[in-house]
Amino acid sequence: MYSNIIGFNPMLADITAAQPRPFGKEVEQYLQRYPDTEHVDIYLNDLNGQFRGKRLPVAELFALEKGCYFPLSIYAMDLAGQVIEESGLGQQAGEPDRLCLPVPGTLRPCARDPQHHAQLLLTMKNAEGEACELEPRVVLQQILKRLQAKGYYPVIAAELEFYLHDPQQQPAVTGQCPTQSFSVDAPERHHALLNDIELQARLQALPLTGVVAEAASGQYELNLHHSARVLEACDQVLALKRLTRQIAEKHHQHACFMAKPCAQSAGSGLHFHISLQDEQGNNLLTGAPGELSDNMQQAMAGMLALMPASMAILAPNVNAFRRFRPGMHVPLRASWGHNNRTVALRLPCADSANQRIEYRLAGADANPYLAVAIILGGLLHGLEQPLPLPPSTNGYENDSAAPLSLNQREALTLFRRCQPLRELLGPAFCTLWYTCKTAELRRFEGQVTAAEVSWML
Numbered sequence: 001m002y003s004n005i006i007g008f009n010p011m012l013a014d015i016t017a018a019q020p021r022p023f024g025k026e027v028e029q030y031l032q033r034y035p036d037t038e039h040v041d042i043y044l045n046d047l048n049g050q051f052r053g054k055r056l057p058v059a060e061l062f063a064l065e066k067g068c069y070f071p072l073s074i075y076a077m078d079l080a081g082q083v084i085e086e087s088g089l090g091q092q093a094g095e096p097d098r099l100c101l102p103v104p105g106t107l108r109p110c111a112r113d114p115q116h117h118a119q120l121l122l123t124m125k126n127a128e129g130e131a132c133e134l135e136p137r138v139v140l141q142q143i144l145k146r147l148q149a150k151g152y153y154p155v156i157a158a159e160l161e162f163y164l165h166d167p168q169q170q171p172a173v174t175g176q177c178p179t180q181s182f183s184v185d186a187p188e189r190h191h192a193l194l195n196d197i198e199l200q201a202r203l204q205a206l207p208l209t210g211v212v213a214e215a216a217s218g219q220y221e222l223n224l225h226h227s228a229r230v231l232e233a234c235d236q237v238l239a240l241k242r243l244t245r246q247i248a249e250k251h252h253q254h255a256c257f258m259a260k261p262c263a264q265s266a267g268s269g270l271h272f273h274i275s276l277q278d279e280q281g282n283n284l285l286t287g288a289p290g291e292l293s294d295n296m297q298q299a300m301a302g303m304l305a306l307m308p309a310s311m312a313i314l315a316p317n318v319n320a321f322r323r324f325r326p327g328m329h330v331p332l333r334a335s336w337g338h339n340n341r342t343v344a345l346r347l348p349c350a351d352s353a354n355q356r357i358e359y360r361l362a363g364a365d366a367n368p369y370l371a372v373a374i375i376l377g378g379l380l381h382g383l384e385q386p387l388p389l390p391p392s393t394n395g396y397e398n399d400s401a402a403p404l405s406l407n408q409r410e411a412l413t414l415f416r417r418c419q420p421l422r423e424l425l426g427p428a429f430c431t432l433w434y435t436c437k438t439a440e441l442r443r444f445e446g447q448v449t450a451a452e453v454s455w456m457l
């Protein structure tokens with residue numbers, strides 16, 4: 001909610017990509033630092049950002065330089081880990097494997113047992129040996145390449161909300177959710193646990209800059225420092241989620257990243273602050289004092305134009321749509337405004353060098369690679385095909401901004417029909433997303449819910 005108040009000076013951001021170390025060297029250095037390592041989890045992040053892979057004895061680590069194999073169907077799994085046959089990647093295709101390679105710089109200790117257990121992110125190749133177009137990380141990478149080809153270097157900072165709760169109880173159980181945003185005393189209740197998160201984040205070189213108590217009991221926000229290494233920043237969001245879950249478990253708590261775990265309490269968002277630099281590190285969104293630059297107007301107009309069709313990615317399941325309720329600091333329309341937490345694109349107070357957009361639509365359960373691909377795709381769309389910026393709005397009363405689709409089926413239909421998104425995210429990926437999410441929704445709708453049973457049995 002309140003991250004980046006210390007400053008978002010894009011001039012400070014290092015726009016050069018990290019020099020990848022040869023993987024063997026990275027392993028050697030890691031094992032010098034953690035000589036007692038016994039195991040490593042190697043993983044890909046699937047469509048839902050879940051970790052899929054296997055645990056290996058550490059001796060296998062060196063051999064990974066040449067790669068290893070996992071089934072392509074990892075990118076066709078639903079939230080329950082079932083392969084969606086309608087994708088055509090499942091058993092009817094024989095569930096073929098693809099080559100996977102380590103992502104340089106992602107060998108980190110695992111928070112569950114940092115001295116003995118490591119983890120490593122992989123990336124998949126397609127049948128031709130190119131980056132796999134169905135992998136969310138690759139979808140974002142392609143958009144970044146297009147931006148860089150035009151001399152645009154985005155800078156992003158993530159804010160991730162979640163609930164801590166007793167595993168025997170629901171998060172923010174009704175009646176126990178006093179409003180306590182900003183409370184500096186609230187974190188005292190979870191002092192040891194939050195300290196542990198910070199410590200493990202340091203060990204994993206995740207730039208955690210702050211922890212904020214949010215609007216409901218047990219709800220917190222984690223702020224990551226802004227970075228021009230956009231892919232790495234998204235890797236870090238997912239690593240931070242895993243770390244937080246593991247640390248919570250150690251403290252006999254549960255960390256919940258559902259978008260709306262409790263109907264009566266605040267939902268959890270994944271907000272991104274976005275800025276744009278040129279090669280010299282100048283902020284390209286900055287305008288004359290009191291004015292919005294052309295770039296800023298075009299970037300926002302592009303994001304707003306793609307927003308209704310983007311909901312299917314930013315709210316990736318039935319529960320994610322429940323977050324969009326009035327009075328919960330959540331946008332309900334494709335809106336923008338100055339210093340306003342009810343709009344989709346918030347322009348925070350900032351001095352001229354730090355002007356940026358806060359994109360507030362994604363839920364905490366959204367895939368960060370895809371959410372950022374949507375945001376930067378919208379920005380690119382706006383810069384390439386300038387559109388007029390609609391008037392700013394100020395709160396829920398003003399209904400001049402375009403409505404957003406607030407149910408998953410409608411959102412998926414808009415997504416399928418949106419040609420610019422198809423072009424930005426790639427047709428193969430868009431077909432996969434639509435197919436998997438439609439099948440997942442059908443599975444959900446085919447169930448009898450606990451509410452029906454308790455009301456009617």
Ligand SMILES: NC(=O)CC[C@H](N)C(=O)O
Pocket residue numbers: 001002161214221266267268269270323328329330341360
């Ligand atoms: N931190 C805030 O601005 C509140 C955001 C709100 N919890 C959300 O769901 O997005």
